[in-house]
Amino acid sequence: MDAGTASAAAIAATKDVLINGNRQFPAYINEHDCFSDITSVTNNGISFNKTDRSKYIKNVTIIKNVYGSTYTFYEFPSAYSDPFGYTDYAYKKVGGQQQMATSNLIGTTEEEYIRKIAEAAQKACKRYGYLPSVLIGQSCLENGYGIRSYWDNPQIEALLNANNMVGIKSELLNSSWNEYTVWQGKSLKKDTPEEYNGKMVTIKDNFRVYDTIERSFCDFLLFLKYASNYGKGGTPKYGDEVLSIKDPSTLIATVAGRGYATGSTYPTSVMRIVNKHGLTKYDDLSKVTASNYVPGGKTEENKVSANVKKIGDKTIIDITASNKSEVPASRGGNPIKFIVVHYLGVPNADNPYLYGGGYGGHYNIKRDGSIYLAANPRTAVVW
Numbered sequence: 001m002d003a004g005t006a007s008a009a010a011i012a013a014t015k016d017v018l019i020n021g022n023r024q025f026p027a028y029i030n031e032h033d034c035f036s037d038i039t040s041v042t043n044n045g046i047s048f049n050k051t052d053r054s055k056y057i058k059n060v061t062i063i064k065n066v067y068g069s070t071y072t073f074y075e076f077p078s079a080y081s082d083p084f085g086y087t088d089y090a091y092k093k094v095g096g097q098q099q100m101a102t103s104n105l106i107g108t109t110e111e112e113y114i115r116k117i118a119e120a121a122q123k124a125c126k127r128y129g130y131l132p133s134v135l136i137g138q139s140c141l142e143n144g145y146g147i148r149s150y151w152d153n154p155q156i157e158a159l160l161n162a163n164n165m166v167g168i169k170s171e172l173l174n175s176s177w178n179e180y181t182v183w184q185g186k187s188l189k190k191d192t193p194e195e196y197n198g199k200m201v202t203i204k205d206n207f208r209v210y211d212t213i214e215r216s217f218c219d220f221l222l223f224l225k226y227a228s229n230y231g232k233g234g235t236p237k238y239g240d241e242v243l244s245i246k247d248p249s250t251l252i253a254t255v256a257g258r259g260y261a262t263g264s265t266y267p268t269s270v271m272r273i274v275n276k277h278g279l280t281k282y283d284d285l286s287k288v289t290a291s292n293y294v295p296g297g298k299t300e301e302n303k304v305s306a307n308v309k310k311i312g313d314k315t316i317i318d319i320t321a322s323n324k325s326e327v328p329a330s331r332g333g334n335p336i337k338f339i340v341v342h343y344l345g346v347p348n349a350d351n352p353y354l355y356g357g358g359y360g361g362h363y364n365i366k367r368d369g370s371i372y373l374a375a376n377p378r379t380a381v382v383w
Contacts, residue, residue: 124217129243
């Protein structure tokens with residue numbers, strides 16, 4: 001800075017930041033753009049005019065620029081300034097997780113809380129099933145909309161700081177679904193009210209800590225999808241049967257009825273929130289991108305290719321092993337070396353045992369290199 005052209009006030013302000021460390025923004029604020037360099041702005045996936053400052057929402061609006069950066073809006077320092085924000089990298093590098101969670105999820109209105117969590121809930125439901133309206137309603141109920149004056153238990157703030165969106169405990173049911181969780185292993189202990197035999201009691205319990213609210217939602221749905229009373233590999237307590245229910249009232253009643261919540265008024269309380277805020281508008285997932293939080297840290301597509309395709313609780317290898325008599329050793333005396341298993345989409349009347357009601361071996365490579373081809377694997381839609 002040329003001291004001959006800058007005012008004393010400007011020099012003093014600069015020194016206050018560089019020498020004293022007194023920033024107007026938190027340390028993780030590291031990005032801003034003029035409007036001409038912004039390529040898109042969205043709130044919960046919905047685009048708006050980038051020059052309309054009134055539409056920007058702190059810690060919600062996502063900004064993308066011509067240089068390939070994506071960051072979250074924080075604030076306009078003045079009425080005519082550029083939008084300032086933070087990238088995930090800067091936020092994590094500076095260690096703003098607790099500050100971020102508090103400022104992001106603690107609010108003053110019910111609508112504000114819903115707006116902040118809706119997109120994450122939709123992405124989780126797109127990946128695993130379940131109705132976003134019910135998931136959002138559960139989070140509003142569990143966390144009191146992030147409004148301090150609503151809380152009868154001030155330790156709810158600890159859950160919000162942990163991005164724990166539906167009160168997920170560290171030990172949930174049993175270890176039957178451990179291999180499917182996306183939880184990273186951190187916990188916190190806090191008081192929690194529980195209802196037993198019609199009486200409210202307060203106990204201490206451990207709750208899961210997440211780095212994002214989307215991961216929290218996905219973990220809850222993975223619990224519903226895989227957890228079993230019968231141990232690993234057993235019939236799920238909730239499963240796809242529950243995840244696929246399309247009526248909000250039936251869904252939450254079924255979840256509660258199978259033991260997820262101890263409160264007797266839980267289903268009616270959730271439905272009161274769903275109806276009050278018209279949350280079923282979030283149940284249309286046709287334009288929503290599925291979450292990438294999947295077990296093992298892989299995308300769902302890579303996970304399928306890296307592991308054996310499952311048919312219910314059994315793999316095609318299990319089915320084949322138990323029906324060896326149905327497997328042809330060769331065709332015309334030429335032993336089969338490789339086999340490609342493809343999905344037919346219909347029950348196979350010729351061999352329902354081996355094929356599990358929809359799998360077949362209509363393409364294989366023999367040891368001499370010749371190919372048996374009943375359907376072209378490059379072009380046939382059955383592959």
